[in-house]
Amino acid sequence: MGDLTNGLSLKQIGRALEDPAFAPSALVGDLIRWTEDRLAREQELLERLRAIDAxxxxxxxxxxxxxxxxxxxxxxxxxxxxxxxxxxxxxxxxxxxxxxxxxxxxxxxxxxxxxxxxxxxxxxxxxxxxxxxxxxxxxxxxxxxxxxxxxxxxxxxxxxxxxxxxxxxxxxxxxxxxxxxxxxGVAAAVPTLVGMVVEGSNDVDAAEVLGTLSHNPGCTDRITSALVDELAAPTADSATRIRLIQALVELTGSTAQEVLRQLAHDDDHAVALVASALVGVLEERSPQDQADEGS
Known part of the structure; x- marks a missing residue:
């Protein structure tokens, strides 16, 4: 029947109809595809012209x-x-x-x-x-x-x-x-961000954003509680808990720091080491840094 991508003339359609092996549905199907392709090209052209006009x-x-x-x-x-x-x-x-x-x-x-x-x-x-x-x-x-x-x-x-x-x-x-x-500064993002830390997906970026959000007084306790809950989850392995600890250190306020001090004595040796090291980092911060975080 030939290539229908460029359409069929009436003469070509007549010859196809005279073919004993011709299936009408095949011709109709080809014509539908050709028409759809033509309409798609014309729609693309229309959109381009509208973009120029805009x-x-x-x-x-x-x-x-x-x-x-x-x-x-x-x-x-x-x-x-x-x-x-x-x-x-x-x-x-x-x-x-x-x-x-x-x-x-x-x-x-x-x-x-x-x-x-x-x-x-x-x-x-x-x-x-x-x-x-x-x-x-x-x-x-x-x-x-x-x-x-x-x-x-x-x-x-x-x-x-x-x-x-x-x-x-x-x-x-x-x-x-x-x-x-x-x-x-939208607090609705907190659950997803905490989930990113747990799953290890862009967890560093997520922890930094949680730290930024924690400067909002209404968010600090919410974020800290969410991270602590995940730390205590039975399914949290050592690597997950270490990521959560690293997120805690980004937060402002004394509650997160107290949690880190407690984790410095955790039964998981790796978790305790990381928490202890981060507590040391927090304690070395200047008084001005601590004042800025608490404001």
Whole structure:
């Protein structure tokens, strides 16, 4: 029957119908696929034109630059895509929708980082452009959306979207959201951050963010209690307890320090050694440091 990717003429369809071995369902199926492909290409073109229109171009140079950027972002070369983002001309407004769409589809980590950087500095409503991605059925798209939103701390609506992401079924999405929210001082991130320390996933970053959150008077006791509960859990092995101890040392307040002093006499020799060493570090801190932590 030939290749239907470019469509069939009526004459070709007539010849197919005269073939005794012809199955009508095969022709219909091929026509459906051809039509779907054509619609997808036209939808992509429509979205590109809308992205250009959204930038409110006032001259041909701006339009042509955006068209060229679109072409470069579709390159098969990751290096070329990254260069296109980093070398975009100053004074040429790049549509937020264009950058957001590229962020959500980019798989190369270096290019993705450059795109997030550009999107965070592009102005416009980048969070709104990422909203659909944050609720996509594709988990990779949701991960990219949350990472991009995390780099726009001042953008309206960013915190609300990240808070929604704390309930995402994907662990990675929840962890990205928790780190970003914790840096914003949102206490709702505490359970996820503590879980990251327990599981050993980005536990150093999680512990640092918990330390930042502990400067909020309402969070200090909550974080300390959560870490102590995990230390006493029957399933906590030596490595897990040591990670929890390292998180405790990041916290402000006297309660965490007292817990560390008690753990310096723990039955687990490795845990006791680490706790004892960290108690020594705390005691060597200057009085000014201690005053700052208690304020």
């Amino acid at each position: 930038s409110a171009p006032t001259g041909w140079q701006g339009v042509l630059r955006i068209v060229e950027l679109m072409r470069e972002l579709n390159s098969t070369s990751a290096a070329r895509r990254q260069q296109a983002v980093l070398a975009r001309s100053e004074g040429v407004s790049v549509p937020t929708e264009l950058l957001a769409g590229a962020v959500l589809t980019e798989s190369d980590p270096h290019v993705a980082g450059a795109l997030r950087w550009a999107l965070a500095r592009a102005g416009g409503d980048g969070v709104a452009a990422l909203d659909a991605g944050a609720h996509s059925e594709d988990v990779d798209i949701r991960r990219r959306a949350v990472l991009a939103i995390a780099e726009m701390p001042e953008a309206p609506g960013a915190t609300a979207l990240l808070a929604d992401a704390l309930g995402d079924p994907d662990t990675t999405v929840r962890r990205h959201a928790a780190l970003a929210l914790g840096r914003r």
